[in-house]
Structures are given as C-alpha cells and as structure tokens.
Amino acid sequence: xxxxxxxxxxxxxxxxxxxxxxxxxxxxxxxxxxxxxxxxxxxxxxxxxxxxxxxxxxxxxxxxxxxxxxxxxxxxxxxxxxxxxxxxxxxxxxxxxxxxxxxxxxxxxxxxxxxxxxxxxxxxxxxxxxxxxxxxxxxxxxxxxxxxxxxxxxxxxxxxxxxxxxxxxxxxxxx
Amino acid sequence: xxxxxxxxxxxxxxxxxxxxxxxxxxxxxxxxxxxxxxxxxxxxxxxxxxxxxxxxxxxxxxxxxxxxxxxxxxxxxxxxxxxxxxxxxxxxxxxxxxxxxxxxxxxxxxxxxxxxxxxxxxxxxxxxxxxxxxxxxxxxxxxxxxxxxxxxxxxxxxxxxxxxxxxxxxxxxxxxxxxxxxxxxxxxxxxxxxxxxxxxxxxxxxxxxxxxxxxxxxxxxxxxxxxxxxxxxxxxxxxxxxxxxxxxxxxxxxxxxxxxxxxxxxxxxxxxxxxxxxxxxxxxxxxxxxxxxxxxxxxxxxxxxxxxxxxxxxxxxxxxxxxxxxxxxxxxxxxxxxxxxxxxxxxxxxxxxxxxxxxxxxxxxxxxx
Numbered sequence: 001x002x003x004x005x006x007x008x009x010x011x012x013x014x015x016x017x018x019x020x021x022x023x024x025x026x027x028x029x030x031x032x033x034x035x036x037x038x039x040x041x042x043x044x045x046x047x048x049x050x051x052x053x054x055x056x057x058x059x060x061x062x063x064x065x066x067x068x069x070x071x072x073x074x075x076x077x078x079x080x081x082x083x084x085x086x087x088x089x090x091x092x093x094x095x096x097x098x099x100x101x102x103x104x105x106x107x108x109x110x111x112x113x114x115x116x117x118x119x120x121x122x123x124x125x126x127x128x129x130x131x132x133x134x135x136x137x138x139x140x141x142x143x144x145x146x147x148x149x150x151x152x153x154x155x156x157x158x159x160x161x162x163x164x165x166x167x168x169x170x171x172x173x174x175x
Numbered sequence: 176x177x178x179x180x181x182x183x184x185x186x187x188x189x190x191x192x193x194x195x196x197x198x199x200x201x202x203x204x205x206x207x208x209x210x211x212x213x214x215x216x217x218x219x220x221x222x223x224x225x226x227x228x229x230x231x232x233x234x235x236x237x238x239x240x241x242x243x244x245x246x247x248x249x250x251x252x253x254x255x256x257x258x259x260x261x262x263x264x265x266x267x268x269x270x271x272x273x274x275x276x277x278x279x280x281x282x283x284x285x286x287x288x289x290x291x292x293x294x295x296x297x298x299x300x301x302x303x304x305x306x307x308x309x310x311x312x313x314x315x316x317x318x319x320x321x322x323x324x325x326x327x328x329x330x331x332x333x334x335x336x337x338x339x340x341x342x343x344x345x346x347x348x349x350x351x352x353x354x355x356x357x358x359x360x361x362x363x364x365x366x367x368x369x370x371x372x373x374x375x376x377x378x379x380x381x382x383x384x385x386x387x388x389x390x391x392x393x394x395x396x397x398x399x400x401x402x403x404x405x406x407x408x409x410x411x412x413x414x415x416x417x418x419x420x421x422x423x424x425x426x427x428x429x430x431x432x433x434x435x436x437x438x439x440x441x442x443x444x445x446x447x448x449x450x451x452x453x454x455x456x457x458x459x460x461x462x463x464x465x466x467x468x469x470x471x472x473x474x475x476x477x478x479x480x481x482x483x484x485x486x487x488x489x490x491x492x493x494x495x496x497x498x499x500x501x502x503x504x505x506x507x508x509x510x511x512x513x514x515x516x517x518x519x520x521x522x523x524x525x526x527x528x529x530x531x532x533x534x535x536x537x538x539x540x541x542x543x544x
Contacts, residue, residue: 019179022349026179034349059443061344062521 001054003064008073011043013131018049025053027148132162136169180352182345187212189320196247199227199238203257205342206280232257236264243273246369255282269304274327275335282342283516291517292341294486306336307467309438313350422471424463431460437483447522513540
C-alpha cells in the first residue's frame, strides 16, 4: 500500500487534491481512498488529508501514521506543524516552494506550484489554485499516470487552465 | 457504472435511483452533502421529486409523514442533534406505519460540541419502531439505501427504515462505487391505508387502550416478520447486482475462538486486526452487525467476544454489548467502549484489545488505566 499525507491550509484545496489523486489512481485501475481530517473548518487553518493507493481493496479507515509520501501545499505550515511525523525511512516530501529546501534524512522535492497557478491565471477568490497543478507533479513522480491525472482533473473541473497548470508542473518538476 | 464517491454522495445517488416523490430536509454536519446533492439533482431536472427545505428537523420528519400518508415514496437525511429533534415524529412515523427512508450520518451529541462519529444518536432512537441498518463502505451505503426502500414499503412491514453511516469517517471518505439501474427491484409503493379523499377517514384520532395495544403488537409482529423480508431483499439484490449482504458481515469467523463484534466502519478496521492476530497464531474473526433493529440471531457458539461499542447507556453499559447480553445471557464478553466523538481507533488498537482482553469486564479505551 502507498500512503500519502497532504498538508495544506483551509481554502487551498488540499482536500480536493486528495480526491483528485484518488480519482486518478482509480482511473489507473487501482484501489484508492481519500479521506480528509476535518477539524475546525475555516480558511487558513492547517488541514490534513490522506490518500491510500493499493492493488487490493482498502479496509483501513484510521489516519495514516507512516506515510510513503508527504505533500506540503503551503511551506509556512512547517513552522507550526511537524509535517514529517511518522514518515517512512527514505520517504519523500514534495513541497510547494520557489526555493530548494533541505530537510535532514528525507528526500525533498520542491516545485513552485503557486508560481505555476499564477502563470496560467488559475486564481479563485484571490487565491492561486494548487490542487490541480500538484497532480501534474505527482504524475511526474509516478504516483499516478499522466493521462489519469488529466482525466481526473477534467472530470471535476471544466476550466482547461487546470489541465494546463498540471502539464506545466509535470514539466517543471525535477526528480 | 463504476465511479468514485463519498459516502454522502453515494446515498444521494441511491435516493436518485429510488425516485422518491418527496424529500424534506434540514441541513446538519456531516449529513449536509446528501441533501445538497439531492437538491442539485432536483434543480437540474435529474430527479422528479418535490424538495421541501424546512425550518427544522422536526418539520422535516413531519413533512415526510404528511407526504408518505398520501401513498408516495419519501426520504430525508439527518445527523446527531437533528435526529434527536425529530424524536417525537420518529415514533409517529412508525406508529402510523409509514415506510419513510432516512439516512442518519452518525455523529456525537453535545456538549461539548463535537461533529465526529458516534452511534449514540441512532441508539437513542432504538425503541421508536424504526428498522436500523449500519453500513461500513461507500458501496454498502449506496446498496443499503436502495434496499431500505424495498424493505420499508413491503406490505408485510410498512415501517420506516434508518440507514446509519459513520460521520466523516464514511460520509466524507472517497471510495469506488458501482451504481446500478434499479429496474423493478423496488416495486411501486402501495400504502393500503393512504389518504383517499373519496373515502374520508380519521387519522391519529383518540385510541383506547385495547386498540392502542393492538397497534403496538402489530408493529412488533411486523418487526418479527422483517428478517425474512430483509433476507429476501438482500438475496434478490445479490442475484440482480452481484453484491451479497446479510444480518452480519463475517470475516474468518468459522474457525475463530475469539470474535471481534462491532458496527459501522470499525468492522472493516477490525478485519485488518484479525489478519494481524492470525499471523500471531490467535484465531480471531470479525463479526460486524449490519442489522441493529431487528437485532439478528448471532452465531457466537461458546466463543469469547470482544465487543466494540461506539455508544453507551450511562449507568448500565455499552449498547451493543447490552443487546448481545440480553439475547445470549451466557455470552463471554470483553466490552470495549471506543471511538466516542470520533476517537481514532486503529487496527493496532483493536488487535491490542483482543490481546489484553479481560472477559466479563468493561474497558474505556484511552481513559481507563
């Protein structure tokens, strides 16, 4: 089983990113579940979402304690939340950041999702949308296929800028 | 069609397929998504139903009662305080023998304010005369909602049915879902005592002890008859759509010495615990109770039971434990109260309950020493 924990702030689309990711895995003919942990539902508050992907049906409902992959949509969360909690040895952290970030003991990948969203004008209520570009990065990492990532995005959003942003992220991420 | 959906969206999709004439509802977390989705179906013309947004849950159930007694299919959904606010009208719906179907997204009751999973809301409606089912996956929420209409409207039953799903844990998780075309699986609703303006009759008039007593006995007779109707609905569902259900969902129970007995999503988590325990040489099995009312016959045969209770009767004990003990007086039970208010209970925790079981004792997970 491949387990992913997504850290974001309320309103950034972390929950939707989890659902898109599960949908894409499902289109890849795998079993997947996406579960948000709802605390106080308000904009700006730290939100955690969980995605499990497996070849077998998934029976587990409890939260992910030992993730293979951690996705951080807002790097400022790392000041207050221990995003690396429980990460598996050789686990990977994907962080939305324009600058490289060094964290001891884990593989860190950074990508400027905010910059990508702004570059294709993917902005809702004044905030850049991060949940669709991040799918492109996850496709590049091989978590899901590129075709399924785009199909999942098109299934949920009519606006093609979402697909464009995912394509840009796919190209920009350096593994 | 194979797709992915949350538990809430799955219930809404099932309701759309069952084609009720009336849906009356008031929003409450974590159920809101169900009635929002139904309202969207109605607005988009995908569902030919009258959607009545009311000012309270008491009114939601009253509107369903008023609609149902005209002989049409009705549905509502609620959670927690919303369900308790309906309480008076739940007795009325059952007493008037109206086959209303309701989804209840299980949530704790305040205070302190808590929006997460607990079964106390449904348990507190145990004696209202409603049939109650508890489900554990998105697919099961969909399938059971469809079956609920057929069971409720069976002329040998004519009682309301509540489908329970764990708040957030199941209502908001996304899993795969296969939707079906229901065809004639749910026959057209026939309510023998529906309002007929050509033949005016009194409803809800003063009833003396003899008749009242008789009406109550009729409810119990329908309840005692209901297992055969539910089994028939489940078998026919399996025949047509390929998915099998029963009073319990049993995992490796046949040769087990110890059964983990639970309801809702904890039952799936328990199956993972069983796999872990089996590797350690412990012959454990998981028995998830799907029918809560009518309470089913259980094959527990001299085995030790570790019962997980997500609801409690203060001054007495766990509600599921109580139901099992009432029927099987000699049952050897380790009663674990766990998961209240959305408390996280993992497969490791459940395996640990089994390893450290103290038969005929009660244990409050996380607060007991």
